[in-house]
Amino acid sequence: MPIDPIRAFIAADMQAVDEVIRNRLHSEVALIRQVAEYIIGGGGKRLRPMLVILSAGAFGYRGRHHHELAAVVEFIHTATLLHDDVVDESALRRGQPTANSLFGNAASVLVGDFVYSRAFQMMVGVDNMRVLQVLAEATNVIAEGEVLQLMNCRNADIDEQGYLRVIRYKTAKLFEAAARLGAILGGGSRDGEQAIANYGMHLGTAFQLIDDVLDYSADHAVIGKNLGDDLAEGKPTLPLIYAIQNGTPEQAVLVRNAIEHGGLDELAAVLEAIRATGALEYAREQARAESRVACEALDCLQNSKHRDYLLQLADFAVTRGY
Numbered sequence: 001m002p003i004d005p006i007r008a009f010i011a012a013d014m015q016a017v018d019e020v021i022r023n024r025l026h027s028e029v030a031l032i033r034q035v036a037e038y039i040i041g042g043g044g045k046r047l048r049p050m051l052v053i054l055s056a057g058a059f060g061y062r063g064r065h066h067h068e069l070a071a072v073v074e075f076i077h078t079a080t081l082l083h084d085d086v087v088d089e090s091a092l093r094r095g096q097p098t099a100n101s102l103f104g105n106a107a108s109v110l111v112g113d114f115v116y117s118r119a120f121q122m123m124v125g126v127d128n129m130r131v132l133q134v135l136a137e138a139t140n141v142i143a144e145g146e147v148l149q150l151m152n153c154r155n156a157d158i159d160e161q162g163y164l165r166v167i168r169y170k171t172a173k174l175f176e177a178a179a180r181l182g183a184i185l186g187g188g189s190r191d192g193e194q195a196i197a198n199y200g201m202h203l204g205t206a207f208q209l210i211d212d213v214l215d216y217s218a219d220h221a222v223i224g225k226n227l228g229d230d231l232a233e234g235k236p237t238l239p240l241i242y243a244i245q246n247g248t249p250e251q252a253v254l255v256r257n258a259i260e261h262g263g264l265d266e267l268a269a270v271l272e273a274i275r276a277t278g279a280l281e282y283a284r285e286q287a288r289a290e291s292r293v294a295c296e297a298l299d300c301l302q303n304s305k306h307r308d309y310l311l312q313l314a315d316f317a318v319t320r321g322y
Helices: 006-010 011-024 030-040 049-060 064-089 100-103 104-124 130-151 161-183 190-214 238-246 249-259 267-276 279-300 305-319
Strands: none
Touching: 006 011, 006 049, 006 064, 006 100, 006 130, 006 305, 011 049, 011 064, 030 064, 030 100, 030 104, 030 267, 049 161, 049 190, 049 305, 064 100, 064 104, 064 130, 064 161, 104 130, 130 161, 161 190, 161 238, 190 238, 190 279, 190 305, 238 249, 238 279, 249 267, 267 279
16 A cells, blocks of 8 residues: 555645755754754654644644644654664665764764653643643653663564564654644543544554564665664564564574574574564564554544544555555
């Protein structure tokens, strides 16, 4: 399912979100403007702000705060990217040099702090304590997820549940918050708010599962990063975990050593082990299962074009090749 029809449906709203982003990135400090505009302008799918817009529409919201909050969610995501690339020592994102490789680690960390703090300034402007609670909790959980991932690096003993905990904290939590914000703005019932939040959580989990599949199967020119980057960083993602648990003893030792020592010396052999064990298809099926649960969560919402496109977004998350 292509994403273009969804983008066309909310094009005017996303243009308004882009305007908010440009205005709110302004700083008298030139380096802040330079780094922030580089990372924001570097492309990306903008799924999280799209989720705020679609959710708000599904709950009948007709104001303008959803544009502000969509920008807030994108700023929180941007700040995590700036910090992630420093922690991971990444050199490439979305096919372009990372901010830290261009401007240095110190600038990336400090501008990430600026983007975080600007997001909280914007939250306050919405003047809704529930919004503040949701976004403050999400930001805290994301930080916990980042630390969990750091602790699990080079740990070949992590199981599937441990891996899922990391991605639900690190990735899915912001999807969940973005979806929940729309329900809050639209005055949704408690059940409706929880349903759309569940949708967001399962959507975000599916999205990250496919990201981890693409790290071992996609064209690096298409996904905008190098094949095997996760392995180089010693990240035990689901394809690797499955290969260890279901491969031959030799394959298990190979993949375990690759996780524990990082590096890409054995990348070709690891890729073969992943393919031979069916690890990629297993991870894709887990993503599809998450997507199905996400769609089921929308059953309690009234029929609308916004709900239809939320369903399409769940399909895109698991069928995409980038």
